[in-house]
Amino acid sequence: MAAARERRLPQLHLTLDAPTWAFRCPAPAPVTAATPSTSAARPDGEFRLSDFDMLKVLGRGNGGTVHKASHRRTSALYALKIIHRGHPGADEEVDVVRRVDSPHIVRCHSVLPTPSGDSALLLELMDGxxxxxxxxxxxxxxxxxxxxxxxxxxxxxxxxxxxxxxxxxxxxxxxxxxxxxxxxxxxxxxxxxxxxxxxxxxxxxxxxxxxxxxxxxxxxxxxxxxxxxxxxxxxxxxxxxxxxxxxxxxxxxxxxxxxxxxxxxxxxxxxxxxxxxxxxxxxxxxxxxxxxxxxxxxxxxxxxxxxxxxxxxxxxxxxxxxxxxxxxxxxxxx
The missing domain is CATH 1.10.510.10 (Transferase(Phosphotransferase) domain 1)
Incomplete structure (x- = not known):
């Protein structure tokens, strides 16, 4: 029976080299230039994907990719998670994003529109x-x-x-x-x-x-x-x-x-x-x-x-x- 169960189970170990995060977008606050982002900058719709330079990939998984990104105007650093369109659970993750806002949860600054229809979450960069x-x-x-x-x-x-x-x-x-x-x-x-x-x-x-x-x-x-x-x-x-x-x-x-x-x-x-x-x-x-x-x-x-x-x-x-x-x-x- 164990063998039968093993065949129908998904991949067992789904870790990323660097994990990803998603949360509700809090009220606007300023971002200090050239530093990791620690507070929200703008509400949804005021950021665009084209505002950012992708510096390196922090992690990859079945659901998407996480980049270290720099805002071109302010040089503030973020983690940008791109969730592939059609990935199971993508809608649920965005739903959770909009429910939570806590200093004990990695902060989301915005949910960005993308030309491809993917979900893009602009997240606090945890520098450790x-x-x-x-x-x-x-x-x-x-x-x-x-x-x-x-x-x-x-x-x-x-x-x-x-x-x-x-x-x-x-x-x-x-x-x-x-x-x-x-x-x-x-x-x-x-x-x-x-x-x-x-x-x-x-x-x-x-x-x-x-x-x-x-x-x-x-x-x-x-x-x-x-x-x-x-x-x-x-x-x-x-x-x-x-x-x-x-x-x-x-x-x-x-x-x-x-x-x-x-x-x-x-x-x-x-x-x-x-x-x-x-x-x-x-x-x-x-x-x-x-x-x-x-x-x-x-x-x-x-x-x-x-x-x-x-x-x-x-x-x-x-x-x-x-x-x-x-x-x-x-x-x-x-």
């Missing part, structure tokens, strides 16, 4: 890249203080999304972006979903298999009728837990080092495997407890975002020290 690029730079895992700050800021973003009934569905290091100021923001809403007011949600197999929760990775394990009762936000908590553990260990944590991330290996590890044993002294009791609360295989027992915000690992951190530790990591690895 992704957490994935930082942890894969060969310098090992993050110090615990920096991890606490990553968790706190990511949870602030997830709390904001939950308040607006948005499920990200692809939480992973590649979709958490950072800047040199030490800010962590959630990006890439390519498979995000808005939960209906009735609470209906599909526990569908979409996203990056390595970071999927058990109830989404293998929906056939759900009891009859349970799919409609799955907490849709629990999957994002699982993805955050895997992310924190990966940043601690410096590699993907749910399989042994060097093992290929095949569908069968991931299914066994995610749905049935135990959490990796961490050596004594490698993590505090608070961090171990936080990861365990995120990675409960039964979605009904998994901690909520609100519970994790109040967890001692996050709420009890020394905020100034944690932010300094994260800025140090970014400065050393970018």
């Amino acid at each position: 890249g992704s957490l994935d690029s930082l942890v894969r730079g060969g310098q090992g895992g993050f110090p615990e203080a920096a991890l606490a700050e990553v968790a706190a800021q990511a949870l602030a973003g997830l709390a904001y999304l939950r308040a607006r009934r948005v499920v990200h569905r692809d939480m992973k290091p590649a979709n958490l972006l950072v800047n040199r100021a030490g800010q962590v923001k959630i990006g890439d809403f390519g498979i995000a979903e808005v939960v209906s007011r009735a609470g209906k949600y599909r526990a569908a197999y979409e996203g990056t298999a390595a970071y999927m929760s058990p109830e989404r990775f293998d929906t056939e394990r759900l009891h009859e009728g349970e799919e409609d009762r799955v907490d849709p936000y629990a999957a994002d908590v699982w993805g955050l837990g895997v992310t924190v553990l990966e940043l601690l260990m410096g590699r993907y944590p749910l399989l042994p080092a060097g093992q290929e991330l095949t569908w069968a290996a991931l299914m066994c590890a995610i749905c049935f495997g135990e959490l990796p044993a961490l050596p004594d002294g490698s993590a505090s009791p608070e961090l171990r407890s936080f990861v365990s609360a995120c990675l409960q295989k039964d979605h009904r027992k998994r901690a909520s975002v609100a519970e994790l915000v109040a967890h001692p690992f996050v709420a009890g951190r020394d905020v100034a020290a944690a932010r300094h530790a994260l800025r140090e990591v970014i400065a050393q690895r970018v």
Whole structure:
């Protein structure tokens, strides 16, 4: 049966070298020339694609391409995401774009018209890249203080999304972006979903298999009728837990080092495997407890975002020290 399921599943690992982001367009504000964009410049319709020079490609995926772009008049730098016309989920991504506006979400400045009919999202450029690029730079895992700050800021973003009934569905290091100021923001809403007011949600197999929760990775394990009762936000908590553990260990944590991330290996590890044993002294009791609360295989027992915000690992951190530790990591690895 596993082989049959494997044949009908989509591509398992859909990461970009640098992820992409999409959000609602806030009110106009000035942009400082020759600097990365950090606030909205103009509402929809006032920018044109021809206003920008494409400097380099930041990432490519099935849905489109992300460019580093410079505004010709001001020299302000942006990330410009071109979503290919007809790509499944393109309309949904633009819908999410128009719902969110938060300092914990990568900011959208405008949705640009294109001659080809593609969707073009003009986005804040995060000059530190992704957490994935930082942890894969060969310098090992993050110090615990920096991890606490990553968790706190990511949870602030997830709390904001939950308040607006948005499920990200692809939480992973590649979709958490950072800047040199030490800010962590959630990006890439390519498979995000808005939960209906009735609470209906599909526990569908979409996203990056390595970071999927058990109830989404293998929906056939759900009891009859349970799919409609799955907490849709629990999957994002699982993805955050895997992310924190990966940043601690410096590699993907749910399989042994060097093992290929095949569908069968991931299914066994995610749905049935135990959490990796961490050596004594490698993590505090608070961090171990936080990861365990995120990675409960039964979605009904998994901690909520609100519970994790109040967890001692996050709420009890020394905020100034944690932010300094994260800025140090970014400065050393970018």
